[in-house]
Amino acid sequence: MNPHIENVVMQFDLPDGAWTAEPYGNGHINETYLVTTGEKRFILQRVNGYVFPKPEDVMDNIERVTAFLKAQIEREGGDPARETLTLVKTHQGDCFTYDREGGLWRMYLFVEDTVSCDLPDTPALFELSGEAFGKFQRQMGGFPADSLHETIHDFHNTPARYRQLEDAIARNEAGRLGSVTAEIEFCRQYEREVDAMEAGEIPLRVTHNDTKLNNVLLDRQTGRGVCVIDLDTVMPGLAAYDFGDSIRFGASTAAEDEPDLSRVQFSLPMFEAFTRGFLKEAGQTLGAREIGLLPMGANLMTMECGMRFLADYLNGDKYFRVHREGHNLDRARTQFKLVRCMEESWAQMADIVRHCAQ
Numbered sequence: 001m002n003p004h005i006e007n008v009v010m011q012f013d014l015p016d017g018a019w020t021a022e023p024y025g026n027g028h029i030n031e032t033y034l035v036t037t038g039e040k041r042f043i044l045q046r047v048n049g050y051v052f053p054k055p056e057d058v059m060d061n062i063e064r065v066t067a068f069l070k071a072q073i074e075r076e077g078g079d080p081a082r083e084t085l086t087l088v089k090t091h092q093g094d095c096f097t098y099d100r101e102g103g104l105w106r107m108y109l110f111v112e113d114t115v116s117c118d119l120p121d122t123p124a125l126f127e128l129s130g131e132a133f134g135k136f137q138r139q140m141g142g143f144p145a146d147s148l149h150e151t152i153h154d155f156h157n158t159p160a161r162y163r164q165l166e167d168a169i170a171r172n173e174a175g176r177l178g179s180v181t182a183e184i185e186f187c188r189q190y191e192r193e194v195d196a197m198e199a200g201e202i203p204l205r206v207t208h209n210d211t212k213l214n215n216v217l218l219d220r221q222t223g224r225g226v227c228v229i230d231l232d233t234v235m236p237g238l239a240a241y242d243f244g245d246s247i248r249f250g251a252s253t254a255a256e257d258e259p260d261l262s263r264v265q266f267s268l269p270m271f272e273a274f275t276r277g278f279l280k281e282a283g284q285t286l287g288a289r290e291i292g293l294l295p296m297g298a299n300l301m302t303m304e305c306g307m308r309f310l311a312d313y314l315n316g317d318k319y320f321r322v323h324r325e326g327h328n329l330d331r332a333r334t335q336f337k338l339v340r341c342m343e344e345s346w347a348q349m350a351d352i353v354r355h356c357a358q
């Protein structure tokens with residue numbers, strides 16, 4: 001447990017009485033704790049200062065995005081306290097505070113009666129998460145994209161990610177290069193394809209940019225998407241990024257860090273289910289060219305994530321939280337396996353998108 005927790009919790013405006021805090025969730029980036037006081041529960045997070053060099057910008061984006069969403073949800077007759085994140089203020093009335101080492105902390109209301117999954121159990125559940133992320137994109141449609149801070153520069157700029165990987169290879173900081181020859185060769189074969197998205201005029205939208213399944217809270221009873229969380233990377237982006245990132249995580253038959261690659265396959269029924277849900281909500285907002293790029297988005301986001309895991313493995317696991325030796329390498333390998341599987345399913349993926357868009 002972080003030694004600053006006690007001091008930090010006292011700074012937030014919580015109900016009086018005793019409280020407890022325990023580590024929570026499976027996020028790779030922030031430190032997350034569940035804080036309980038009597039009947040009430042909260043999520044306390046230390047924002048990762050290595051990943052987000054300007055965490056105040058992250059908070060400014062989140063304050064504005066959640067205020068916008070709350071108004072939108074209210075107009076649509078929903079429950080703003082449950083359907084988007086709610087920041088808890090400090091005694092000073094601020095939305096975040098610092099520990100003595102300068103780490104930035106924030107607190108959210110815990111969204112009750114929901115689950116967050118690391119693998120979709122059924123296509124039906126994955127379809128509902130597709131609806132939730134499609135809805136997020138639709139609801140954010142009227143938000144001025146260029147007023148958002150770019151919280152991580154070049155976040156989904158795949159050519160830049162490729163260059164970062166080449167850089168990590170050249171530096172070989174953790175001395176692990178010898179164990180990844182095959183993976184590097186695979187990435188180098190892809191070099192020309194990674195900038196496929198750059199060509200042509202594709203609209204920039206407000207996108208979530210981190211649409212993996214455990215970043216949407218699903219209703220415990222119905223499985224319906226209740227609340228899209230992890231808003232740290234909401235920035236201008238392409239619709240295909242959000243679609244593709246969900247697919248790379250949820251249309252795999254195994255966990256993102258499965259060491260046994262024979263268990264990692266690409267599931268077309270899962271792909272179809274998510275596509276149906278996503279386009280049900282966002283289909284009217286997207287143009288034909290954007291819709292046509294969705295399969296490419298899946299391929300590109302998977303390749304990009306694999307390159308990021310591999311680069312972090314070479315750099316000595318500085319970015320993604322790891323829980324075992326070789327964790328980032330296992331993660332990279334599942335992504336590369338999925339890319340290969342997607343190539344074999346390319347024609348069917350395009351057919352499914354066309355069919356779901358009608």
Ligand code: ADP
Pocket residue numbers: 024025026027028029030031032043085108109110111112116214215217229230231232
């Ligand atoms: P990270 O950036 O590290 O992924 P997240 O913001 O996604 O951090 O939070 C980690 C996990 O904590 C989520 O996957 C989810 O399970 C849980 N979580 C986060 N915020 C809430 C919330 N407001 N209510 C309930 N659970 C939450």
Ligand code: GN1
Pocket residue numbers: 026027028029030051209210212215230232233245256305
């Ligand atoms: C990180 O924060 P989390 O765990 O939801 C990462 C994503 C990766 C994902 C891979 C800010 O997501 O970009 O796709 O891990 N988030 C950031 O699981 O880098």
Ligand code: MG
Pocket residue numbers: 027028214215230
């Ligand atoms: Mg997360």
